Amino acid sequence: MKLKALNGFKDILPADIELWQRVESCARDVLARFQFSEIRLPILEKTDLFARSIGEATDIVEKEMYSFVDKGVTMRPEATASLIRAYIEHGLYVQRPVQRLFTIGPMFRHERPQKGRLRQFHQLSVEVLGADSPRLDAEIMAMGSMIMERLGISVSLEVNSLGCPDCRPQYRENLLTFLAEREEHLCDDCKRRIVKNPLRVLDCKNPVCREQVADAPSMAENLCDVCDDHFAVVRKSLDTLGVNYSLNKFMVRGLDYYCRTAFEFVTQDLGAQSAVGGGGRYDGLVAQLGGPKNPGIGFGMGLERLVLLLQQQKQDESRRIELDxxxxxxxxxxxxxxxxxxxxxxxxxxxxxxxxxxxxxxxxxxxxxxxxxxxxxxxxxxxxxxxxxxxxxxxxxxxxxxxxxxxxxxxxxxx
Missing domain, CATH: 3.40.50.800 (Anticodon-binding domain)
Known part of the structure; x- marks a missing residue:
């Protein structure tokens, strides 16, 4: 039998390494301009860490994690929870009030492999812990845009606000009323999400479901005054920094810990896998995992998708010099x-x-x-x-x- 890599796991061959190094080098250069420091995290974590942070009703926790059930450990499906665990465990908040951290490495999710989506994928994860200024939200998005621009990748930035624990409950009730009238037309996953986390219905990629929620109420229409003011400053700050963006009222992100600002970098060049990066604010997550009540915001970028976009660009046809x-x-x-x-x-x-x-x-x-x-x-x-x-x-x-x-x-x- 011919030996082959597992389905959804891919070798990165020498011919491709140059593009990977280009992406990583560009990211490191831009991150240094914004005073970020690198942190390296283990691949295995306690399963409970991800159940508590990502949310038990998410597809990641319910269907996609690679877990050793008898050991109670999981191969990390994302990096934010691991980074915050390290932030709390090592008391980094004591050393410096605001921590700007990033990590680069492999993540693991048992998904259906397709173009730009693998079961082992690599991600740049960027986090700022200990600051809640809406100007920071805009700065983080501007930094992500700068990485894309330096790579020569064309993307658009979509932004939304997910509210906070004060305003989200009322919106949830409004959304439930809307969805109850259309439940019979939704997919089985969305019927289950209505019970556990109705906001996730808005994130469904099923064309029928997307049609059913086209007129759904938006979180932006139900923000409390504090969240509304926060989002207004975010948008004004993006304008000040010259960052182009559009509002997307259906963006909810795939993880439960997000609040207020959420954003995605999307492209039209990868088919269904349109998002090449995204993130948002998660002000309650540090406390939820046993740390101080410190706010946080961050984003992740999929390296495989960035490399795919670079490969699809019109390359200079001149001969590439590898040796002197x-x-x-x-x-x-x-x-x-x-x-x-x-x-x-x-x-x-x-x-x-x-x-x-x-x-x-x-x-x-x-x-x-x-x-x-x-x-x-x-x-x-x-x-x-x-x-x-x-x-x-x-x-x-x-x-x-x-x-x-x-x-x-x-x-x-x-x-």
Whole structure:
């Protein structure tokens, strides 16, 4: 039987790594501008952590978590709960009143694998704990937009307010009244959600359900004065920062802990998987998990989807440079000299390739081209005799003689 990766689990091959590194490097650069520090978290957590934070009525907890039932532990389906657990456990709120933290790593959900959605997926998770200013909400969204812009990815920002424990109960009653009249037309999942968490009905992707709730009352129409004022400042601050956005009254996010500001970055280029990132405010979650009554806000971005978007962009068709020089040694003596020379060039900081199997010049030139080398240094019997190799520019095909020393070769390549 041919060995293959598990369904929904994917190898990230060397040809794709450059885009992954580009995404991570860009994110780290932008996050540093906003004073964020990295935290690294374990993959396994107690199952109760996610049941308490995400919500027992969510699809994630009910259907999608990879749990070791006999051990009471779960492979993390998202990072916010784990990060807050670490925040509480290590007393980070004592060290600094406001913590700006991020983490990058794999998450696990037992979903139906499809384009942009895997069972092991990688996520950038960004959290700010200990601040409740609505201006911070706008700043976080502006930071997410900046990451997208620097990557050259076109997305739109959708924003909503989910209210708070003071105004949400009345909205819930209004929504229940609306849904009761349409319950028979809803899918089985939504019928169950009506009982446990009716707001999740608004998030259903079933076309029939979406049609049924098209005229549903919105949370924005039922906000208390405090939440209404908070959301007004968020929108004004987005305008001040020059961040384009649209209001989406049906956005509720997939997790129970969100309150007030919620947002998503969406694209039209990935089919049904339109969201490439999203998050919101979760002011009660730290206290809910046993910590102080500190507010919080954050977002997550799916790295697989960002990489897919980069792959779909119109790429520059010019030849991509992966190596500074490929050394082609012809014959045993030339190969022996080349072997030591390659190591010296690498020590000098150059990216250098070499064939170790004694192939022909034609074969080595093909290797160099496939490897994306800017130059090829050819060393044969004549070159050994003269002490000078032939340095060929792979783009212009121009050639020049160069002394067979690491210093001379480095000087030619730098010039």
């Amino acid at each position: 020089v490929f050394v082609a040694g012809l014959g045993e003596k030339a190969s022996e000299l080349s072997y030591g020379l390659v190591h010296e060039l690498r020590q000098a900081g150059l990216r250098v390739g070499m064939d170790l199997d004694g192939r022909s010049l034609k074969s080595q030139m093909k290797q160099a081209d496939k490897a994306g080398s800017a130059h090829v240094l050819i060393i044969g019997e004549d070159e050994l005799a003269s002490g000078k190799g032939v340095l060929r520019n792979m783009e212009s095909q121009e050639q020049q003689d160069v002394e067979l020393t690491a210093e001379a070769i480095h000087k030619h390549l730098a010039g």
